Amino acid sequence: MPAARGESGVVERARVAIVVGSDSDLPLMKEAYDLLTSWGVGCRVLVASAHRTPEDAVSFARGAREQGFEVVIACAGLAAHLPGVLAAHTTLPVIAVPRAAGSLGGLDALLSIVQMPPGVPVACVGLDAAKNAALLAASILAVNDAAVRERLESFRREQAAAVREKNARLAGWGMGPAGPGPGAPA
Ligand code: RP5
Numbered sequence: 001m002p003a004a005r006g007e008s009g010v011v012e013r014a015r016v017a018i019v020v021g022s023d024s025d026l027p028l029m030k031e032a033y034d035l036l037t038s039w040g041v042g043c044r045v046l047v048a049s050a051h052r053t054p055e056d057a058v059s060f061a062r063g064a065r066e067q068g069f070e071v072v073i074a075c076a077g078l079a080a081h082l083p084g085v086l087a088a089h090t091t092l093p094v095i096a097v098p099r100a101a102g103s104l105g106g107l108d109a110l111l112s113i114v115q116m117p118p119g120v121p122v123a124c125v126g127l128d129a130a131k132n133a134a135l136l137a138a139s140i141l142a143v144n145d146a147a148v149r150e151r152l153e154s155f156r157r158e159q160a161a162a163v164r165e166k167n168a169r170l171a172g173w174g175m176g177p178a179g180p181g182p183g184a185p186a
Pocket residue numbers: 020021022023024025049075076077078099101
């Protein structure tokens with residue numbers, strides 16, 4: 001079982017694997033790692049390229065479930081085959097993060113990922129959307145994990161409160177809010 005050291009310093013079971021096609025993807029994906037580990041979800045990171053180290057990518061995917069992983073997040077740019085190759089070799093859910101990189105600005109990565117042939121799906125978040133990949137991974141784990149579900153619900157409550165606070169500021173400026181949302185004039 002893979003282990004990961006969380007913020008508390010306690011060694012946790014790693015449930016999410018974050019696989020990147022290159023170390024140049026790591027600064028982006030650190031956001032996903034940080035969010036999940038701050039919620040007590042153990043993560044491990046692997047650099048494995050579908051093109052440069054295909055054997056490593058396949059070997060990881062084939063053994064991922066036995067290693068105790070429950071979700072795979074895969075980030076790649078350009079002709080982004082990594083998420084699809086991993087999905088071809090595991091039945092774990094694979095969440096892909098296409099990079100907004102290269103001369104096509106990420107359209108190449110996005111289309112390479114979303115146009116999987118029927119039978120081998122990958123979930124795809126937005127370009128560079130590392131945070132959404134982490135949140136989607138948490139949603140999957142939350143199906144059977146009350147602690148992660150509570151973290152997600154609390155995150156949503158805080159997010160909603162921040163939006164409502166923006167409406168309160170509009171009111172202070174005499175600009176709104178428009179009805180019939182919360183805080184609107186009756
Ligand atoms: C992909 O090619 C990687 O995922 C990365 O996004 C992109 C460029 O890789 P480097 O040339 O920076 O190693 O495989």
